[in-house]
Amino acid sequence: MTTPAELPGFVTKLGDEFSRVAREEAMSRRPRRRSARVRTVVLAALASLLLVGGAGAATGLVPLPGDGPDFVAQDATGQFSPALTAHLSVLTRPRSGADSMGRAASFVAGPDSPAPGSSLRVTVPPPADGTPHASATALPVWLLPTSTGDVSMQVLSPGADGPGSGFAADLQMVEQGRARMSVNQDVIGLAPDGVRTVRITLEGGARVSLPVVANVYGAHLDEAAQGVEFATP
């Protein structure tokens, strides 16, 4: 068991840095006391706004509980880059309530955690009946925009309410067939518009064809996937 005395020195110093940053944030949140004269002017201004513009106009000037210098999320995720949406039509699909990640969103890594309404739940098409070495995957899959406009794919274990696996990819990776991930023996990936089928090479050399629907393909495989090729019409 490691005792604090055995910790590297930089761990403690780094902790001091986080304490300092936290202290500074706490200080900046504390309300500043206004002088009686300023308070009077502010109250008068608010009262006149209420009288002239009604309650709705005044509401926008009154800070809500929890507001502060950090009220605006610094890490708000962006949107998908135009280059990606031009080649992955699924990213332009309108969202519905079914696209929400629910509590699972809290396990997506830090700055790439989804802004409300930004996640897309996608359906992985099953392999055609009788496809050797492959069956339908049961993994739930979401697509999210990262803070840099790339697409992040997040996969959770079925029924899990904890961390899953994910990757982020830009258009080049999608076009090169590198936007894919393996979770044990399940493979899930993205293919650009126009690709209807992918051919997966399994570890033992066998090949499996999988359908692409709405830019997504995937399956549970008998062996780990080694490579992916796009079959374009």
Add this chain to the structure above:
Amino acid sequence: MSPRPKLSEDCDLRRSVHDPEAFAQFYDEYASGVLAFIARRTFDVEVARDLTAETFAQAFCSRRRFRGTTDGEAAGWLYAIARHLLSRYVRNGIVERKATERLGIAVPELVEGDYDRVVQLAGLAEMRVIVSEAFERLRPDQREAVRLRVVDEVPYSEIAARLAISEPTARARVSRGLRQIASALDAVPQIREMTA
């Protein structure tokens, strides 16, 4: 009997949303674990230090979006950030510092003894011995494929050409070799616990 999960008000990360200073307790609780987690996957003390700093900086910046209520969920969320940064580091070879720079965190220099302490904390010496022995036990054709791919970073197409085999076969040899090395690590309970 497993310990009772803390209620949301007791979870340091959750509390730090309204009381930023609670984040220091969260850091104290998990810093050494995250450092060891990253060091075991990078074998590089400086990279482990930088990624640990960035992991906590991103956690600090994003803590309002943590929607869990227990320490266990907070730990899962934190390690998800660490894994995410690690995968970016492995993919791009670049240590991300966006959040540490935004917060103005001065990442401390390593001082004498820090290298040894990280090696000890992460159990790197033991892992090196196990990996080295497992590597030597590989079949010669797998060992050569793993050496070319992992040590020399040769592309699969070139490995296939050099060994006069197909590219899928080259991939299969590397994959099986790495899996055997991973199995060797997994067979040691302490290492399995540390890498989980």
